[in-house]
Amino acid sequence: MEKILEVKDLELSFHTFAGEVKAIRGVNFDLLKGETLAIVGESGSGKSVTTKSIMRLLPEHSSEFKNGEILFNGKDLTKLTDKEMQKIRGKDISMIFQDPMTSLNPTMPIGKQIMEPILKHRKVSKSEARKVSIDLLRLVGMPKPEARMKQYPHQFSGGQRQRIVIAIALACNPQILIADEPTTALDVTIQAQILELMKDLQKKIDTSIIFITHDLGVVANVADRVAVMYGGRIVEIGTVDEIFYNPQHPYTWGLLSSMPSLDTAEEKLYAIPGTPPDLLHPPKGDAFALRSDYALKIDLEEAPPFFKISDTHYAATWLLHPNAPQVEPPVAIVERMKKYPGSRYYEGTEGGAY
């Protein structure tokens, strides 16, 4: 499949009073045409910063690209001038933010807000832009779009506002849509509607989506591929089945085990001990080693490289090194692996090999 965006060795730091915070420490991934890539991780893992650096939305005075490139249509986004970036932002790449309450302008009718990117990026008349906006509102499932164009954000519910934000993001048929926790602030039933809408729209306009979330249920629902971030790095990346049914990194194990499933009734929930690393002083080796039950000696000294599990599945953990001891993943993970052909715990319908 065609690559639409390539992020290579991206490193980014923030300069703060306390010192240099290494928020992203070497991130690599590709985004393919028409796919949904989910990025998961805890707060502070660098998932939002990664996407904000793609959009160049980080404050220039305090953030600094240390290394790497972000290639979009052959252009390195980290090197563009503000003027050039403005032509891409909102047109080729657009963004849906987490909080629909604060991402709309409260003093402007929503129609005007949807027309804004259309007038800016497409050479159309005002009446034409108005027509497009009404079509967009209809597309995102807003009843009576003509009448609602004149209304202000406070006259809409949270779910409806998020639909408006999506309409604005889609106004110029972007090639890439970045959704930063678009449903976190919404109720489950509204969340389900918005996710269905996004999937539906993706099919219609054939855009690629980068979906940031910490809800693994949502990931299982929307993603084609998943990248798991921890401490400013991607620790595991693979297709949604590979990540959920054959995870290899201890952090992915921890994340998956700490979600209660609806059918198990264990006494105690697995909780990853400790807290995320302080990126002012990033640890030398594997950032997760100090919280991991599976840490090896080398984890404290040298950061693990990516080991290949399949053509689409990579994980950065020394456990995959040929010399590493064979470890038993947590019970909940073994249960998941049993469903996955190609994992060493797979129990086929034939009864398995041993």
Added chain:
Amino acid sequence: MAEKLLEIKNLKQYFNQGKPNEVRAVDDVSFDIYKGETLGLVGESGCGKSTTGRTIIRLYDATDGEVIYDGVNVHDKKSKKDLKTFNQKMQMIFQDPYASLNPRMKVLDIIAEGLDIHGLVKNPKERKERVVELLETVGLNREHADRYAHEFSGGQRQRLGIARALAVNPEFIIADEPISALDVSIQAQVVNLLKELQKEKGLTYLFIAHDLSMVKYISDRIGVMYFGKLVELAPAEDLYNNPLHPYTQSLLSAIPLPDPNYERTRVRKSYDPSVHNYQDGEEVTMREITPGHFVYCSEKEYVALKAVSSARV
């Protein structure tokens, strides 16, 4: 099950009562909470679950109805002294660990505030010891006592909120979305802590949340609210395996699970209140379908539900 600790009878909480913009946030809700159990309360935002919690603890004055705690009506006029003993028994943990701790107070003073008010400690040394003991109970340590709230992460702050609630040795704790603002891995830590404390101290919880998978995990029984009404109340397992009210079914079918194969086949049901088609004069109340499983329904629906569930058994 054990004895009733709390009886909520026909509780109503209307805002702007009598005006055109009247809001019936809680509309005739009745349920019991038993000693030592965790009752989960779920529903969408605006369904009145938080208002129910806040009215129970007397943060709001109820419009109508009764909240009976250990035989005493919470909303009756009380002397200062009675009110104080009541306040000591019932405590609350709030949703937002950032907004619920005073940024200008040291942790020591935040946690000790309840101790001071209720006169539970005699001198500064004892006060400090008690606070340290509480901090250790929730997995923090001695050094944290002299810090300010902004020096803590979200999960740690929620632990402080729990320590503050525990300070006065309460019997009953209302936890209003205590984990919604936290990361997944931290959520598990806080939930485990709440469970351990319950076991150790024999606490009773009212756990209000919208994350249904966590609620199922922590609760013994769960109540589902919709537009100010309690529509279903059942043991946790029973509610998930056998939801009877169409709204509960729709709510459960909307939860995404961390299982891609399940997600590919999950079909979402939507809830349309007009399916009930209640006639004028028809009495719609909570009726017991199977032991312990209550549904808000009419007589006609009751007969139908009864038939369905007996067929299943």
